[in-house]
Amino acid sequence: MPGDRSAVVVGAGIAGLSCALRLMDNGWTVRVVADRPPEESTSHLAAAVWFPTRAGPRDKVLDWGRRTFTELAAQARAGVPGVVMRESLTLYREPPPQQWWADAVGEVRPARADELPPGYPHGLRFAVPLVEMPVHLPWLVTELRRRGGVLEQRRVESLSDAGRDADLVVNCSGLGARTLVGDTSVVPVRGQIVRVANPGLTLSVRDEQHPAGRAYVHPRAHDAILGGTLDEGEWDATPDPATGAAIVERCTDIVPELRGAEVLEHVAGLRPARPTVRLEAEPAGPDTPRVIHDYGHGGSGITLSWGCADDVAELAG
Numbered sequence: 286m287p288g289d290r291s292a293v294v295v296g297a298g299i300a301g302l303s304c305a306l307r308l309m310d311n312g313w314t315v316r317v318v319a320d321r322p323p324e325e326s327t328s329h330l331a332a333a334v335w336f337p338t339r340a341g342p343r344d345k346v347l348d349w350g351r352r353t354f355t356e357l358a359a360q361a362r363a364g365v366p367g368v369v370m371r372e373s374l375t376l377y378r379e380p381p382p383q384q385w386w387a388d389a390v391g392e393v394r395p396a397r398a399d400e401l402p403p404g405y406p407h408g409l410r411f412a413v414p415l416v417e418m419p420v421h422l423p424w425l426v427t428e429l430r431r432r433g434g435v436l437e438q439r440r441v442e443s444l445s446d447a448g449r450d451a452d453l454v455v456n457c458s459g460l461g462a463r464t465l466v467g468d469t470s471v472v473p474v475r476g477q478i479v480r481v482a483n484p485g486l487t488l489s490v491r492d493e494q495h496p497a498g499r500a501y502v503h504p505r506a507h508d509a510i511l512g513g514t515l516d517e518g519e520w521d522a523t524p525d526p527a528t529g530a531a532i533v534e535r536c537t538d539i540v541p542e543l544r545g546a547e548v549l550e551h552v553a554g555l556r557p558a559r560p561t562v563r564l565e566a567e568p569a570g571p572d573t574p575r576v577i578h579d580y581g582h583g584g585s586g587i588t589l590s591w592g593c594a595d596d597v598a599e600l601a602g
Contacts, residue, residue: 292601293318293448295441295465296457298328299418299586300579302425303594304455309432311598317429318447320440320461323422327459328586330554332478332503332510333421334371334489335413337386338584339474339515341561346585349562349592351389356591357414367421370412371503373489374400376539377407384409402539405492415489416587417505441465448574453601456578459557468563471581473555475516479529479536482547483509490539500535508549511536515584517558524551558583564593566600577601 290313294305297319305315323329335354340346360368374396375381387393396408426436441447441458444465448454462468483504491501503510511532529551537543559581567576577600579593 290314290453291316291451292453292455293451294455294457295319295444295447296459296461296580297321297323297436298326298457298459299422299590300459300582300593301455301457302422302429303590304457304579304597305429305434306425306432307591307594307598308455308601309429309434311601313453313601314433315429316435316437316451318437318439318441320438322438323426324419326422327554327556329418329422330478330552331418331587332501332512333416333418333587334373334501334503335415335588336491337588339556339558340583340585340589343385345562346589347386347389349589349596350386350585352592352595353588353590354389354414357416361414365421366424367417367419369415369417371415371489372412372487373410373491375409376401376405376490376492377409378405378494380407381409387411402490402541404538413489415503415505418587444576445573448576451574454574454576455597455601456576457580459580460555462557462563462578462580466578468559471557471559472518473520474558474583475514475519475522475553475555476512476584477514477516477524477528477532477551477553478510478512479532479548480508480510480550480552481533481543482549483507484542484546486540486542492539495535495538497531497535500532500539502536502540502543509543509546511543520555522553522555524553526551556584556586557581562589562593564596
């Protein structure tokens with residue numbers, strides 16, 4: 286019977302929790318195991334706006350992203366805590382090329398002149414999901430437990446140990462895959478952000494080509510997330526005050542209303558990047574259960590989460 290099938294999901298970030306819920310949709314009994322609680326995961330720190338960042342391959346990212354967009358849009362309509370559709374503006378100094386991710390989003394239109402901040406002649410307008418992770422992750426955990434799933438905090442030394450009594454192990458260990466499965470192609474991409482009091486903003490704005498570095502402003506219910514950096518190979522997650530000040534300065538370029546906004550917190554986290562997302566199955570061995578890997582999402586964890594979870598559930602059978 287499907288209900289007799291048990292799975293262990295390693296990792297309690299957005300990848301692990303979405304996989305756990307998709308498996309439960311298909312009748313699996315699920316235990317999520319992680320060495321840190323969800324509120325200490327990289328997912329918890331994420332700005333978590335749908336936008337493909339530092340992930341490949343592009344064709345699969347588009348497919349996973351499209352399906353995740355559809356799921357999150359449905360969650361926003363249903364009033365799932367922390368999930369909203371956010372009007373967005375991407376800024377350009379030159380006429381923008383066709384955006385490869387636009388097919389996943391629906392309508393993408395040129396911004397009008399009155400929608401652009403000073404110094405920007407071009408922009409694109411569209412709406413994408415924004416997920417306020419400090420609100421949404423606890424909801425996912427509550428949903429997991431409501432359905433009979435278990436969240437267990439302990440360090441996993443090996444996948445065979447994690448799945449000793451299970452039919453399936455799903456490896457959503459992120460950067461932990463470097464040691465857990467010896468995948469040294471997984472590298473940290475450090476991201477620093479600044480959390481400020483929201484002065485009444487309702488529009489997400491970004492400039493990926495700002496001369497001083499990436500700039501994005503994502504308003505949430507009570508604060509706004511300002512970013513950010515993509516520091517490849519950097520393991521130190523200590524926020525740098527000078528970097529934070531530079532983020533605030535360039536974000537004020539693109540959203541002048543931020544001038545004087547109260548800084549609430551400087552935060553840095555390590556995105557688990559890889560040349561391509563690893564999503565594949567390994568058959569059971571003599572002493573090991575079946576394993577499905579789902580990690581290496583870079584800066585696209587929330588953007589790819591549910592599409593990847595769909596594929597994990599399909600591979601699981």
